[in-house]
Amino acid sequence: MAEHKYKFNWLDWVIVSVVILAIIGGAWYFLKPKAQQNVASTSDITFQFQTKGASMQVAQSYKPGLKVIFGEKRADVGEIIDAKIYPQRDDLEDTLNGAWKTSIIPDFYVAVLTIKMPVTETASAFAGAGENVTIGKQTIIEGKGFATEGYVIGINDITQPQLDDPINTATRSGDMPDEDSFTTTQGGAQ
Amino acid sequence: MKITKRGIIIDIIIIVIVLAAIIGTVMRIKGTATTATNSANFEYTINIYGVKEGAAKGFQASNDTDAFMADNARTDDLGKVVGVEVKPAKDFIEMADGTFTMAELPNRYDVTLTLQLKGTQNDRGYFTPQQSNIGSGGLILGRTKYVFFEGYVGGVTPIDTPLPAGDN
Structure with a gap:
């Protein structure tokens, strides 16, 4: 049987050209850089991360100096540089006086952690290796001996909320707070 | 051959x-x-209800920056934030006598963002450049540089003045 040698005809070349052009066009469309991504610089930011519903023992496990993995993609590592504990509050209806009142929930605590972490700041985001640092988005942190869900509630000095005094600053020494010292004023972490 | x-x-x-x-x-x-579409410049509002102080400050810091969709599947350009209004949040209370009344929520704020976008429009409505509908009452999961939000589109109005080059 004679060997059948294949040769490209002009239609084959047309097909190859169309496919190559489609691949180049698709790559250009999907991979072209956005204008705002061109201006970027990597630096440390500090942000406040709030986690609710903790017992005092759990709240006191978040200590300054601990490394934390930030985000569901577990690609960013930061460090807790401050940790404060607040009583947990919730808004309740006062159905007699027609007002909303803020009340403390006994034995539930809110921890507000200030975390320092490197990000790439662009015109549109504080981009970590895995996910953006954005106020209001639910995400997770993990550290040595703890993992919790919560929200970023402030970034740098620009958006940090004015919180009440924490119920204690004893997280570094591990002292338990005096529950009588809880403030009942509105505000603070909720 | x-x-x-x-x-x-x-x-x-x-x-x-x-x-x-x-x-x-x-x-x-x-x-x-x-679906025949034409490019269109339009202005619209997004209402976000009951945010805390840090988020309210984040929205104020977002003035004159770009906003984007932020759900799992879409990252459409939402346009440039050209206005941020922050006011105390209110919600209704069902009173003991069976009536309803509105009262301020402590330490909560309602935010209205005004955005301008170079998108498209046709008989079915206004769309982002990536063809997501922008219509009154529509739920938008979005973000700015500072804040992630869940808000509802208020009003949409066309604007005749061309937007500056480089803006969304």
Whole structure:
């Protein structure tokens, strides 16, 4: 049987050209850089991360100096540089006086952690290796001996909320707070 | 080598399939060809209810920056934030006597963002450049540089003045 040698005809070349052009066009469309991504610089930011519903023992496990993995993609590592504990509050209806009142929930605590972490700041985001640092988005942190869900509630000095005094600053020494010292004023972490 | 009729037919079929795939991909990205769209500049508002102080400050810091969709599947450009209004949040209370009353929520704020966008429009409505509908009452999961939000589109109005180059 004679060997059948294949040769490209002009239609084959047309097909190859169309496919190559489609691949180049698709790559250009999907991979072209956005204008705002061109201006970027990597630096440390500090942000406040709030986690609710903790017992005092759990709240006191978040200590300054601990490394934390930030985000569901577990690609960013930061460090807790401050940790404060607040009583947990919730808004309740006062159905007699027609007002909303803020009340403390006994034995539930809110921890507000200030975390320092490197990000790439662009015109549109504080981009970590895995996910953006954005106020209001639910995400997770993990550290040595703890993992919790919560929200970023402030970034740098620009958006940090004015919180009440924490119920204690004893997280570094591990002292338990005096529950009588809880403030009942509105505000603070909720 | 001689080009056979059978070979030509197969080649033509392959070309048609490739072209159909390209056209289909373009239609999927740009919207269907049966829906005639025109580019349009429009202004719209997004209302976000009951945010805390840190988020309210984040929205204020977001003035004059770009906003984007932030759900799992879409990252459309939402346009440039040209206005941020922050006011105390209110919600209704059902009173003991069975009536309703509105009262301020402690330490909560309602935010209204005003955005300008270079998008498209047709008889069905206004769309982002990536063809997501922007219509009153529509839920938007979005973000700015500072804040992630869940808000509802308020009003949409066309604007005649061309937006500056480089803006969304």
